[in-house]
Amino acid sequence: MYFNHTVIHGQNFLSLAKTYNLSPNIIASFNKLSLGVNLREGEVIKVPAARTNFFYRLQPNSFHEYIPVFHRVTENGPLSTISKKYGIPDTTIQRMNSLSTKTVKAGDQLTVGYLKIRKDYENISNAPTRPDTISPAASSSPTSTLKSTAALQDTTISNEPDVNSDKLFEQARRIAFDKKDYATALLLCFQALKKSPDYSDIRIFAGRIYTWTDKLDSAVAQFNYVLEHEPDNKDVYVGYSDLLYWNDQYSKALEVCDKGLSYYGTSKDLLIRKVKILRALKRPGEAQEVLEQLLKIDRTNTEARALLQRNKDEVLKNKLGMSYEYNYFDKQFNDPWHIASIDYSRQTKMGSVGAHLNYANRFRSGGLQYELDAYPHISKYFYSYISGAYSTNVGVFAKYRGGFSLYSILPKSMEGEVGIRYLYFSDATLIYTAAISKYYKSWLFTARTYITPGEKSTSHTYNFTTRYYYGGADDYFLITLGRGISPDETGAVLLNNKEFDKLVTLKTTIGFRHEFKKKYLLTLDAGWMNQEYRPKTKGNQLSTGISYQVRF
Structure with a gap:
């Protein structure tokens, strides 16, 4: 395989040898010329590919540049056809191009290797300083000087004039x-910038690649x-603020973001970045104002909605609330159940901490439960839930109740959870839970499961919840569909672990929440359960609830 080089004024075999990492003798011999001959301007010299200048893997260093060499497929067929043409294993071509199959289509452009040239090479008018299409050579074959390079065959590289900056950028x-492959992507960027410096x-894309590869000074320069x-240019403010934010330079990131917003005050990309920067600077009040501004511009902005609730909890640090739930049974019990609670929580530097006093009247007997919970922050992307409760009225409540969950904030406005729940009536029950949530425009979808190992079998509970947000973070409609019951449901009939293993339940819940004057919350809900409380005996449970909360 060889590359065509067009000679410019003053070049000789020595200068070409230095550029292409070959000896002058190899180039001269390959062209059947003597070393002493003077090369004419415009003459085409064949530069052979050898072990010293052509590679299947990048080997970056400060002295050389690696130019991707491409083959353009002319007809559908197996990858082995191209593999045989170049003497390259088809698995190597498949790896270089991240191909899932060994079949190629007409029009595909495949990388078949990298030409290594010196970075300080002379200004060669037709040297392959950009990726081009390889096509079979019309004539000539390797001389004896290349017999050791068995994997290479005769090929020429054509310097196509239609390979413009846009095509290089796309590549x-x-x-x-x-x-x-960031190294190759950077090479292509700078080959394009040679053609179009501005x-x-x-x-900006080159700056982003430098950001991703931790070459911060180079990114800043771009x-x-x-x-x-x-x-x-809006995009440069987006890229620059990302670089600074990811490297904990929050004050400088805010300056860059504000400068961009002075040109584009309603840019959703810049506004969401400003929110994240303000939160990192521990300025949740300002972040809340920007979030509200952003949601007025785009009510369906998924990322903003995901941040809004977490941020609001940091602005109004105290919550005081009360709730009541009524449960009616058509068969299982003669008397309804009444469940009420008073709650207080406060946002701290470590996260939210809360206390709950729960009251229930079940089976014509009343009882109290005392509960503490917390949501400690772990990092930017993780937080947790810890709870513990105690009651002296066993049967009305479990004597002991506890829980732990680890939450992870995932990409694409998603959140994951894994956890465990503990109940103790007369003996202990462990329940494992996992959930995944996804924001999409004005919607939040959550799928959750509870798994309860039993003595003879394992019980499974599945819930799917959908929220539709019609306003802020606390303005939504809700519907839940599920099978089985869970320890997080206050109205569920959880008598003890033995009965819990046997429960088979179908259920649905609808709910509504609305925020008044940015600090008052009203929640209404209603639900239906169809529960098998004895083998082949089912009953219906209807519930309704109301809660009111004040934030301050």
Whole structure:
């Protein structure tokens, strides 16, 4: 395989050898010329591919540049056809191009290797300083000097004039996102910038690649170049503020973000970044104002809605609430159940801490339960839930009740949870739980399961909940569909662990929540359960509830 090089004024075999990492003898011999011959301007010299200048893997260093070499597929067929043409294992081509199959289609452009050249090479007019299409050579074959390079065959590289900056940029994005091959993506970016030095989108993308690879000074240089030449470019403020935020330079990130907002005051990309920066700076009040502004611009903004509830809890640190629930049974019990609670919680530096006094009247008997819970922060992406409760009225309540969950804030406005619940009536029951939540526009979807190992079998509970937000973080309609019961449901018939293992229940709940004057919350809900309380004997349970909360 070889590459065509067009000679410019002053070049000779020695300068070409230095550029292409070969000896002058190999280049001269390959072209059937003597070393002493003078090369003419415009003459085409074949530069052979050898072990010293052509590779199947990048080997970055400070002295050389690696130019991707491409083959454009002309007809559908197996990858082995191209593999045989270049003497490269098909598995190597498959790896370089992240192909899922060994079949290729006409029009595909495949990387078949990398040409290594010196970074300080001379200004060669037709040297392959950008990726081009490889096609079979029309003539010539390797000389004896290349017999040791058995994996290479005769090929020429054509310098196509239609490979413009846009195509190089498109290729760089594909390689960066699909293959995570940032070194090659950067090479393509700078090859494009040689053609179009003021192409801001490419320069910003190069800055982002430097950000992802922790080359912060290089990233800043690219962003500053764009700011100097195009100070009203929105994307550069987005990229620059991301770099600073991810590297904990929050004050500087806020300056960059505010500068961008001075040009684009309603930019959703910049507003959501400002929220995150303000939260990192422990300024939740200002973050709340920006979130409310953003949701007025775009009520369906998923990321803003996911942040709104967490941020609101940090603005109004105290919550005082009360609730009441009424449960009616058509068969299982003659008397209704009444459940009420008074709650107080406070947001602290460690997270939310709360106390609950719960009252229940069940089986014509009343009782109290004393409960504490907390939601400690662990990091930017993790927090937890811890609770413990005690009651002297066993039967009305479990004597002991506890719980722990670990929450993870996931990409794409998702949240995950794994946890455990503990109940003790006359003996102990452990219940494992897991959930996944996803915000989508004005919707929140949550799927949850509870798994209770028993002596003879394992009980499973499944719930699916949907919320539709019609306003702020506390303005929504809710519906839950489920099978089985859980220890987190106050009205569920959890008498003891033995009976709990046997429960088979279908249920649905609808709810409504509304916020008044940014600090008063009213919640209404109603539910239906169809529960098998004895083998092949089912009964219905109807419930309704109301709660009121004040934040201050």
